Amino acid sequence: MTFPPLREELRGIEPYGAPQLDVPVQLNVNENPYGPSPEAAADIARAVGRAAASLNRYPDREFTELREGLAAYLNSSGGHGITPEMVWAANGSNEVMLQLLQAFGGPGRCALSFAPTYSMYPEYARDAMTEWVVGRREEDFSLDLDAARKLVLERRPTIVLLPSPNNPTGTALPPEAVSALCEAAASYEPGGLVVVDEAYGEFRRAGTPSALELLPRHRNLVVTRTMSKAFALAGARLGYLAADPAIGDAIRVVRLPYHLSAVTQATAVAALRHAPELLGRVEDLRVERDLTVAWLRDQGLEVPDSDSNFALFGRFPDRHAVWQRLLDRGVLIRETGPQGWLRVSIGTPEEMTAFRHALTDVMKEQA
Numbered sequence: 001m002t003f004p005p006l007r008e009e010l011r012g013i014e015p016y017g018a019p020q021l022d023v024p025v026q027l028n029v030n031e032n033p034y035g036p037s038p039e040a041a042a043d044i045a046r047a048v049g050r051a052a053a054s055l056n057r058y059p060d061r062e063f064t065e066l067r068e069g070l071a072a073y074l075n076s077s078g079g080h081g082i083t084p085e086m087v088w089a090a091n092g093s094n095e096v097m098l099q100l101l102q103a104f105g106g107p108g109r110c111a112l113s114f115a116p117t118y119s120m121y122p123e124y125a126r127d128a129m130t131e132w133v134v135g136r137r138e139e140d141f142s143l144d145l146d147a148a149r150k151l152v153l154e155r156r157p158t159i160v161l162l163p164s165p166n167n168p169t170g171t172a173l174p175p176e177a178v179s180a181l182c183e184a185a186a187s188y189e190p191g192g193l194v195v196v197d198e199a200y201g202e203f204r205r206a207g208t209p210s211a212l213e214l215l216p217r218h219r220n221l222v223v224t225r226t227m228s229k230a231f232a233l234a235g236a237r238l239g240y241l242a243a244d245p246a247i248g249d250a251i252r253v254v255r256l257p258y259h260l261s262a263v264t265q266a267t268a269v270a271a272l273r274h275a276p277e278l279l280g281r282v283e284d285l286r287v288e289r290d291l292t293v294a295w296l297r298d299q300g301l302e303v304p305d306s307d308s309n310f311a312l313f314g315r316f317p318d319r320h321a322v323w324q325r326l327l328d329r330g331v332l333i334r335e336t337g338p339q340g341w342l343r344v345s346i347g348t349p350e351e352m353t354a355f356r357h358a359l360t361d362v363m364k365e366q367a
């Protein structure tokens, strides 16, 4: 016997995970460096305390209050006419993504994205037994729309995954591109969903629109968001989507029973009451992001424009050596993206000063 009798295609695969190292400056997983205020933390604790009194019961399977809160939040931040029926939530937008693949992918179907793209998507496609098809972005990480449309029409995916702002490049897609791909994916049987992953949506620069605005025009458009990044709530695990209510109905078929715990629901509902405050540092982070991009360019490095809370920079002949030497100086960033590039999350001004000093030293050493 082969023990354990693992699925053939999973043999020898290392589990995914960025290193969780205890170093002074952690700029590797795009977390919000600012925790909740003492008032927000106390309110969340009270809400969880109330939920604790009835933990003998299963939670509200329909997470009604949470869906109402999320719809209200989206309508206040660029969405229009989003109703609670259009909202679905799960344990992080990663779970939302897996549920979408479970409901709309499957054997004989494919999911499509354009590289560089979020590294988790191919794993979910594999887990949902869905073929993974990947086109390429241009050298500047933009999308060649004609080529993209052609690939969609050729491969007829049931799911097109478009992170925007993209991870790891930070670049946002123009609404024309999203619309054109929605139209292409609606032109064949059984059609495809276009999922715009706006995990970093709140960090967009002024003038970069959200795909939420396109929802009334495209029935096959799904916009996903998360409370993990701008909302400073990565530890709570809450992601969600807005789309035609038929999408949530389909996911209800595949989701696990009572997938959102009463504790998670209470936490997220309480956090939404503090939205203005939890999101209060987003503006500071955008300013720090623009300063970081400008500084990296001053060092002679290439940096794509960023609409997110991180910057991709390069190129280094030996990026691993740069990553390691930064780590030796107590600064943990991420070795991800195309060969030669590194990604740094935007932290506090103090953390970014530490990053700049460390990188200056490392680049001197390498020169």
Ligand SMILES: *Cc1c(COP(=O)(O)O)cnc(C)c1O
Pocket (backbone or CB within 6 Å): 030, 091, 092, 093, 094, 095, 118, 163, 166, 167, 197, 199, 225, 226, 227, 228, 229, 234, 237, 238, 239
């Ligand atoms: C961080 C991130 C997410 C968020 O994941 P959660 O499961 O909500 O924490 C989703 N998509 C992309 C592209 C991300 O970088």
